[in-house]
Amino acid sequence: MLLHQQYTRHGPDYRFGEQMTFLDVKQTFGFSHVRVGRWVTREESLIAANLVFDSLADLAFILNLPPLTLGLRQTLSLAFGHGGQKGVQAHYAPGARELALAKNAGAGALAHEFWHAFDHYVALKAFSRVSGRFKCASDLWLADLPLIEHPLNQRLAEIFRVTLLSEDNLEPSDYVRRAIALDKRYGAQYFAKPTEMMARAFEACIESYQGIQNPYLVSGTHHSALAKEGAYPDEQHRLRIFNALIAYFEPLGMALGKAG
Structure with a gap:
């Protein structure tokens, strides 16, 4: 469960101890929209926002990309604990252009699903x-x-x-x-x-x-x-x-x- 799970991360400090919100995630990484499920508590939302923020910042760092570009020119939206599929960590919905992370099982799948979003986005380009x-x-x-x-x-x-x-x-x-x-x-x-x-x-x-x-x-x-x-x-x-x-x-x- 999210409240009791520890994720040991090693990498640059992007937040300098500051608490992030999903609004920060949206604005920093250029998502068109961010949705948080109604069953996600405020405490869970704050924990998840830090995890997602650090993960996206790591991805941008590794790929040498400006963080804002991960939202694919504001065509990509993000959902947390909302609209997921039962038994699935995360998924990308091409019809909605939405990357969805499960509340308690989304860990470890963000890079995989980002590629799906990018693969779809870049096809017409x-x-x-x-x-x-x-x-x-x-x-x-x-x-x-x-x-x-x-x-x-x-x-x-x-x-x-x-x-x-x-x-x-x-x-x-x-x-x-x-x-x-x-x-x-x-x-x-x-x-x-x-x-x-x-x-x-x-x-x-x-x-x-x-x-x-x-x-x-x-x-x-x-x-x-x-x-x-x-x-x-x-x-x-x-x-x-x-x-x-x-x-x-x-x-x-x-x-x-x-x-x-």
């Missing part, structure tokens, strides 16, 4: 000939849709290439092969979905970042049962993916910083 509102960039890349000409879009495509293809670009990466094997093992169509593979790769890179440990932002990519089954990229692969992520997000952050 990066690819042409897109049909449908709920497409993700990772799906469009795998479907070989044409990129809109822009240097940043080339760098985005490089993230997908490094993650999903072998180093010679001729075969699926070992990570993809393991995801396909997991789907066969569990009789599912989940692990090898492009957007899920990318979300797991993204959160794995965030958890492997040296200097920040934040189990509310991300957890389970090293020692969980799924990690032991190969559901995440290995450490060498994570490093290559992370380098591609930074090669994309760092100039994006610089451009947005100048624009701001």
